[in-house]
Amino acid sequence: MRDSVLAIVLAQEEEAGNDLIKVVPGLMIWTAVTFLITFYILKKLAFSRIQGLIDRRRDRIKEALDEADNARMEARALLEQHRQLIAEARAQADGVLAEARRQADAQHERVRAEASADLERRLEENQRAIAAENRKLLEQVRREVVELTLLASEKVTGKVLTADDQRRLIDEAVGELDFDQLAKLN
Amino acid sequence: MSPLILAAEVFEPQHEFRLPAWVDLDLGAVDLSINKAVVYLWVGAAITILLFTWIMRFGLSLRPSRRQTAGEAVYELVYNQMAEGNLPHRKAIGRWFPYVAALFLYIWVLNLIGFIPLPISDEHFHVAGVKLPTWGIYAATANLSVALALALMTFIGTHVEGIRYNGPFKYVKSWIPHGVPKFLIAPIFVLEVISQFMRLISLSVRLFANMLAGHMLILVFIGLIFIFQSVVLAVIAVPVGTIIYLFEVVIVVTIQAFVFALLTAIYVGGAIEPEH
Numbered sequence: 001m002r003d004s005v006l007a008i009v010l011a012q013e014e015e016a017g018n019d020l021i022k023v024v025p026g027l028m029i030w031t032a033v034t035f036l037i038t039f040y041i042l043k044k045l046a047f048s049r050i051q052g053l054i055d056r057r058r059d060r061i062k063e064a065l066d067e068a069d070n071a072r073m074e075a076r077a078l079l080e081q082h083r084q085l086i087a088e089a090r091a092q093a094d095g096v097l098a099e100a101r102r103q104a105d106a107q108h109e110r111v112r113a114e115a116s117a118d119l120e121r122r123l124e125e126n127q128r129a130i131a132a133e134n135r136k137l138l139e140q141v142r143r144e145v146v147e148l149t150l151l152a153s154e155k156v157t158g159k160v161l162t163a164d165d166q167r168r169l170i171d172e173a174v175g176e177l178d179f180d181q182l183a184k185l186n
Numbered sequence: 187m188s189p190l191i192l193a194a195e196v197f198e199p200q201h202e203f204r205l206p207a208w209v210d211l212d213l214g215a216v217d218l219s220i221n222k223a224v225v226y227l228w229v230g231a232a233i234t235i236l237l238f239t240w241i242m243r244f245g246l247s248l249r250p251s252r253r254q255t256a257g258e259a260v261y262e263l264v265y266n267q268m269a270e271g272n273l274p275h276r277k278a279i280g281r282w283f284p285y286v287a288a289l290f291l292y293i294w295v296l297n298l299i300g301f302i303p304l305p306i307s308d309e310h311f312h313v314a315g316v317k318l319p320t321w322g323i324y325a326a327t328a329n330l331s332v333a334l335a336l337a338l339m340t341f342i343g344t345h346v347e348g349i350r351y352n353g354p355f356k357y358v359k360s361w362i363p364h365g366v367p368k369f370l371i372a373p374i375f376v377l378e379v380i381s382q383f384m385r386l387i388s389l390s391v392r393l394f395a396n397m398l399a400g401h402m403l404i405l406v407f408i409g410l411i412f413i414f415q416s417v418v419l420a421v422i423a424v425p426v427g428t429i430i431y432l433f434e435v436v437i438v439v440t441i442q443a444f445v446f447a448l449l450t451a452i453y454v455g456g457a458i459e460p461e462h
Binding site: 020021022023024025026027028029030031032034035037038039041042043045046047049050051053054056057060 | 203205213216217218219221223224227228230231234235238239242243246248257258261262283284285287288289291292326329330331332334335336338339398
């Protein structure tokens, strides 16, 4: 039974097989015509339009990329500029600080020098005042010594001394006094 | 005669590929009769034009919709994978890309509608006295004449372009590799001429045979159920037939269209710049 079926199918295949591989010029012409019409219409209506759109989008993307590049370069330039500004500001601040320090040091030095000079001046003034006071005291002591000497001499001798006697006695009395000791005692 | 033999006689899958004339049209010696294959070519052309004009022309925007994205994806697939990689320069791409793209889309649609049941058939059935065509599957590309015509256009275009770019002498000379001894030039030239014609045959037979085999397999597996009138067989035949159907629709349909268009781009590119 299977052989019979196979025989029938094979016979049909053989009969129709020629149709399957037969080249039909008319069908080839129809194929070429329909394809060429399809090709022409797609080329005119579809491909050109979508290619134009893709080109436009490519241009837009290129423009956007260029803009992004420019913006990035601009941002970099601004950043560089800001860095420079910050560096300059820092340099200026450092300068101002150094100047302030320098001025403060100078002020400090000047004040110290002035204080020192003032101190020395005061010391000198004090020393001068002390020396003057010493001299005044010595003079006073000398006068009192002379007066006492004269008074003692008049009482001892019982006579009024001449000017020459007074001068001689004064010189002798003063000569015997140690004024340095007196100054030290003061 | 047994019922099995009768069933086998009734079931003739190859008859799906017979092309009786529906409208007789003779142009001299050429028979231009309209038959099922011609109608499928028209339907395929109409679908190709309407579908791809719709998705590649209307409502286009720089921010694409899903439809436009699909159109651009198809367009760029052909442009990047076929034209740009195989045609040597922008001038050649500009001239040949539309042809390659149209070829791919047209063959793809013809292949695809070949697996969709359509009421385009020689056979009819009656519903309430109204004669209606039987729904069936048929692929125009499963016909050798259709595949051969498409291959022949590529064949002619390839050599015309090769001669146009290089001149006839340089183009034919480019078929012979450099450094071939003189005594081998003649036999190699003959082999090259044969290989050029073999391209025509391989291009057409590859498409035709693949599509025909797919259809025959599906028809045979489904037909087995009716021949043997067995539900048990249907348990095997229907899934296998479905798998073959899906394999054909998802893979073979696209691959065959892609290969045909890709080889066209390669042949044309090779003819324009033979050293490549």
